[in-house]
Amino acid sequence: METVLFTLGGVPITIIEALAGGLGLAVLLLIVLLISQSRAARQREEQAALDAARTAEMERHMADMMRIQSEMTGRMQTMSEIFGTRTSDLARVLTERIDANSHRVNQSMTETRTKTEETLTKLNERLAVIDRAQTNITQLSGEIVSLQSILANKQQRGAFGQGRMEAIIADGLAMGAYSFQSTLSNNSRPDALIHMPNGAPSLVIDAKFPLEGWQRISEAETPEAVRAAMAAFRSDCATHIKAISEKYLIAGETQDTAFMFVPSESIFADLHERFEDVVQRAARARVVIVSPSLLMLSIQVVQALLRDVRMREQAHIIQKEVIALLEDVNRLNDRVTKLKTHFTQTQADVDQILISTGKVTKRGERIEALEFEDERPSLLE
Numbered sequence: 001m002e003t004v005l006f007t008l009g010g011v012p013i014t015i016i017e018a019l020a021g022g023l024g025l026a027v028l029l030l031i032v033l034l035i036s037q038s039r040a041a042r043q044r045e046e047q048a049a050l051d052a053a054r055t056a057e058m059e060r061h062m063a064d065m066m067r068i069q070s071e072m073t074g075r076m077q078t079m080s081e082i083f084g085t086r087t088s089d090l091a092r093v094l095t096e097r098i099d100a101n102s103h104r105v106n107q108s109m110t111e112t113r114t115k116t117e118e119t120l121t122k123l124n125e126r127l128a129v130i131d132r133a134q135t136n137i138t139q140l141s142g143e144i145v146s147l148q149s150i151l152a153n154k155q156q157r158g159a160f161g162q163g164r165m166e167a168i169i170a171d172g173l174a175m176g177a178y179s180f181q182s183t184l185s186n187n188s189r190p191d192a193l194i195h196m197p198n199g200a201p202s203l204v205i206d207a208k209f210p211l212e213g214w215q216r217i218s219e220a221e222t223p224e225a226v227r228a229a230m231a232a233f234r235s236d237c238a239t240h241i242k243a244i245s246e247k248y249l250i251a252g253e254t255q256d257t258a259f260m261f262v263p264s265e266s267i268f269a270d271l272h273e274r275f276e277d278v279v280q281r282a283a284r285a286r287v288v289i290v291s292p293s294l295l296m297l298s299i300q301v302v303q304a305l306l307r308d309v310r311m312r313e314q315a316h317i318i319q320k321e322v323i324a325l326l327e328d329v330n331r332l333n334d335r336v337t338k339l340k341t342h343f344t345q346t347q348a349d350v351d352q353i354l355i356s357t358g359k360v361t362k363r364g365e366r367i368e369a370l371e372f373e374d375e376r377p378s379l380l381e
Contacts, residue, residue, distance in 0.1 A: 161207040161263040162191055168292060169194070169205075172299035177306060184254070188247040194302055196255070197309035203302075204248040204258040205295070210236040214267060230274075237278045245285040257286045259298070265291050 169178050169192055179193045194203040213233035220226040241260065248258045260282065262268045268291035272279055282289050290298065311318075 161209055161211070161261060164263045164292060165192060165205060165207045165261045165295065168295050169299060172296065172303055173306075177302070184248070184250060186247065186250060190248050190258075191261075193254075194299075196302070197306055201252060201254050203255045204244075205261055206240075206244050206248065206258065207261045207263070208240065209260065209262050209267075210240055211263075211267075213237075234275065234278055237275070238281060241278075241282045241285050241287050244287050249286060257288055259290050259295065260287050261295060262289060262291050265293060268294075 166180055173194070177195055179195070180191065181189050182193050183189050190204045191207040192205040194205065196202060210233065213229070213236040217226060217229040217233055220229045244258050244260060248254055249256060262271065268289070271289065279289060
């Protein structure tokens with residue numbers, strides 16, 4: 001009979017059952033242990049494989065790092081060489097530019113120094129000119145004082161106007177076209193006579209303008225003195241205009257108009273502005289008041305008239321020369337026509353020569369194109 005060891009849940013457990021259960025439990029524990037060992041071995045294998053993979057990966061990374069390091073080293077060396085080359089080029093370029101800038105600066109300084117010297121030279125020349133001008137101004141001041149003394153004297157004033165008039169006439173006309181202080185048929189002596197062409201009467205020019213009356217107007221200080229001086233100047237001008245009209249206008253000997261010369265442009269302009277009645281009186285008396293510029297213009301007109309007269313006097317000579325020139329042109333035309341005929345004949349001869357040379361050339365080409373065979377028998381046969 002089996003001995004019951006204990007009861008489990010109301011079920012009696014015997015020794016055999018307990019031994020069987022212990023055996024099963026031991027087997028189960030053994031199986032569990034084996035499974036655990038197998039799993040641990042598999043895990044170790046997996047860990048070893050993982051470690052090997054990681055090691056290989058690390059070795060690969062190390063190899064990559066070594067390769068990258070070598071590449072970086074090569075690149076660093078290349079960059080170092082490039083930087084060295086660039087640094088050398090930059091140093092060379094900087095040196096060249098510094099040298100060029102130094103040359104330009106030296107050249108600019110040289111040019112600046114040269115220009116400064118030229119400017120100083122010109123400045124010295126201008127200062128010398130200014131000194132000469134100052135000397136001339138000093139001399140001119142003395143001459144003005146002399147001119148004032150001349151204008152203060154009536155005879156000297158007349159000589160001054162006479163001198164200006166004679167200078168204008170002598171500069172504009174040739175000798176023989178004028179005369180000074182000539183005597184007319186009534187024994188009067190005008191200051192100048194302009195001899196007109198074609199036997200026309202001469203033109204009278206008077207230079208005795210009443211400058212003293214004009215000077216009294218400028219020296220007057222009060223309105224009453226100015227009016228009195230202007231009235232006296234009008235009276236002097238009327239007397240002088242009348243004297244010119246009566247003494248110098250001679251029918252058949254002088255022109256019916258005479259010139260009264262005023263030796264100053266400003267006096268001439270003021271005369272027309274303030275003394276219109278004097279100008280009108282002179283015009284009615286056939287006396288023309290002229291300034292230096294108007295006298296010069298009148299002299300130029302007379303000069304043109306004289307030139308026209310001389311050209312007309314030489315017209316027959318010009319006509320003869322033109323006829324001779326036309327004959328020469330006709331002879332030249334005939335000779336050119338003959339020369340053209342020679343050129344035409346020469347061209348025709350050249351064309352014939354070209355035709356002959358063409359025929360000779362064609363014959364030569366035909367002869368050159370022929371093939372001759374050597375049909376003579378041999379001497380050994």
